[in-house]
Amino acid sequence: MIHRGRFTGARLALFYVVAFLVIGVLQPFWPIWLASRGLSATAIGVTLALSIGIKVFSTPVAAHLADRSGQRRGLIIALLAGSVVTFALFGVVEGLPAILIVSLVFYALWPPVVSLAESLTLLAAARHGFEYGRIRLWGSLGFIAAALAAGWILSRSPPEAVYWMVLGAAAMCLITAFGLPDLRGETSRSPRLPVIEALRDRGFVRALVACGLVQGSHATYYAFGALYWQGLAFSEGLIGTLWAWGVVAEIILFAFAGRAVARLGPSRLIVVSGIGAGVRWLLLATTFALPWLIIAQALHAVSFGCAHLGAMHYIGTRVAPHVSATAQSLYSGIVWGVFLGLGLLAAGPLYARFGGDSYALMAAIGFLGTVAAWPLMAAHSRGDP
Numbered sequence: 001m002i003h004r005g006r007f008t009g010a011r012l013a014l015f016y017v018v019a020f021l022v023i024g025v026l027q028p029f030w031p032i033w034l035a036s037r038g039l040s041a042t043a044i045g046v047t048l049a050l051s052i053g054i055k056v057f058s059t060p061v062a063a064h065l066a067d068r069s070g071q072r073r074g075l076i077i078a079l080l081a082g083s084v085v086t087f088a089l090f091g092v093v094e095g096l097p098a099i100l101i102v103s104l105v106f107y108a109l110w111p112p113v114v115s116l117a118e119s120l121t122l123l124a125a126a127r128h129g130f131e132y133g134r135i136r137l138w139g140s141l142g143f144i145a146a147a148l149a150a151g152w153i154l155s156r157s158p159p160e161a162v163y164w165m166v167l168g169a170a171a172m173c174l175i176t177a178f179g180l181p182d183l184r185g186e187t188s189r190s191p192r193l194p195v196i197e198a199l200r201d202r203g204f205v206r207a208l209v210a211c212g213l214v215q216g217s218h219a220t221y222y223a224f225g226a227l228y229w230q231g232l233a234f235s236e237g238l239i240g241t242l243w244a245w246g247v248v249a250e251i252i253l254f255a256f257a258g259r260a261v262a263r264l265g266p267s268r269l270i271v272v273s274g275i276g277a278g279v280r281w282l283l284l285a286t287t288f289a290l291p292w293l294i295i296a297q298a299l300h301a302v303s304f305g306c307a308h309l310g311a312m313h314y315i316g317t318r319v320a321p322h323v324s325a326t327a328q329s330l331y332s333g334i335v336w337g338v339f340l341g342l343g344l345l346a347a348g349p350l351y352a353r354f355g356g357d358s359y360a361l362m363a364a365i366g367f368l369g370t371v372a373a374w375p376l377m378a379a380h381s382r383g384d385p
Contacts, residue, residue: 008181009130012121016139018176019114021169023139024146028226028243029154029162035227036159039096045348047100048223051107053341056333060195062112063119063329067322072120073180076113080174083109087167113173115332119325122316123183132312133257140251144244151240198319198327206376207314208330210270212339213369214307217277217362219343221284224351231355232288242293246300253305260306261313267376269310274373276302277366285359303366311335 034044062079066072086106093102125132146169153161199205229239253260260269280299283292311331319327343365350358 008124008128008183009135011179011181012117012124012135013138015117015173015176015180016121016135017142017145018169018173019117020139020142021146022110022166022173023114024143024243024247025150025162025165025169027143027222028147028240029150029159030166031223031227032154032230033159033162034099037094037099039099041224041227041352042348043096045223045344045346045351047096047103049341049344049348050100051103052111052344053337054104054108055111056337056341058108059112059115059329059333059337060326062116063325064195066116066119066325071182072116072123072325073177073182076116076120076180077174077177079109079113079116080170080177083113084167084170084174087170090163091167110170111332111336112329115329116325117180118312118332119328120180120183122312122324122328124181126316127183131258132316133254133260133309136257136312137251137254140247140254144247144251147240147243147247149240151236151238151243154236154240195326195330198323198330201318203376204314204318204327206372207267207270207311208334210274210369210373210376211307211311211331212335213365213372214270214274214277214303215335216339216343217281217366217369218304219340219347220351220358220362221281222340223344223347228351228356229288242297245294246297246304249298249301250305253301253309257309260309266310266314266317267373269306270314270373271370271377273302273304273307273310274366274368274370276306277369278363281359281363281366285357285363288356307369 031044031048034047039047062075066075083106086102086109089102090099090106093099121132121135124130125135146165150162150165153165225243226239229242230236234242264272276299280296280303283296283299287293315324315327315331343362346361347358350361
């Protein structure tokens, strides 16, 4: 059983590495590709917001199929095949309307892949006894490799290179998906829709709102972080290094995830993440001195890592197994779709008018996430998960 668990964990870890190669190029550098196509800051913000917002609808549909069938791997492969074909269309489309249409289709297909992979990993961790964080950190390593490599390549190549890097990584991800373990979860037999059953838990809903505020506060960073630093004459290599350094801190957190969860619990992790996000964005709003940027990027372990780790363990301990994929999809759709999507809609005009000062508003949103998560701490003190 131990050897089987290690083999299962290794296959999941490999998939995380390759999947985050896609994210490691797409997240920091896709706005640069969009800008090279003539899109303004506002148009980039709208495109990213609507694209990410589409997951609010597509991810629950995929999760509903997973919870009703108990299947994960087959859905991941089908969604990845569609993602690769759709992304390839970016190479031939021109103009905002066409780019937006392709973006909507791609982002309807790609996010459920990550959500279902997270659900599959939590399922495997429960069955084979390994820590989720020890598998998830391999995704962070893939992100670092991609961000550093993409920064180096873009310092020597035109923005068109972003397209080819993402397309190649997505194709590799599809191939790797065939090696995922074909674990079947419990099937939902409830007469209620799985999404309704999951949302009946008020604590879970509160956790979604708190994590949504914290992760949504990353909007300016995700959409315009690279462009902002580029405007300050930072090289693409340095930009990639700064992004990678933030993920190094995240990896350290995930490596000790078991201890972090045991010491703080999921609820306190979410509370701490809001504080870290607020401090991080205040630093980016007030300085661009490299030593302070290094500190700010190290806080990625708190602003993103603690929120994500807290949410995953909250889902794993609080939500019924037969709606676990739906709960995961709600986390993806509401946190990364609704909240981050609204943040990106606001970030476009805010960045166009205020530039780096717009990070100050993101700091306020991060601190608000701590306020929203505070009641979860009271529940934790009463012995709730």
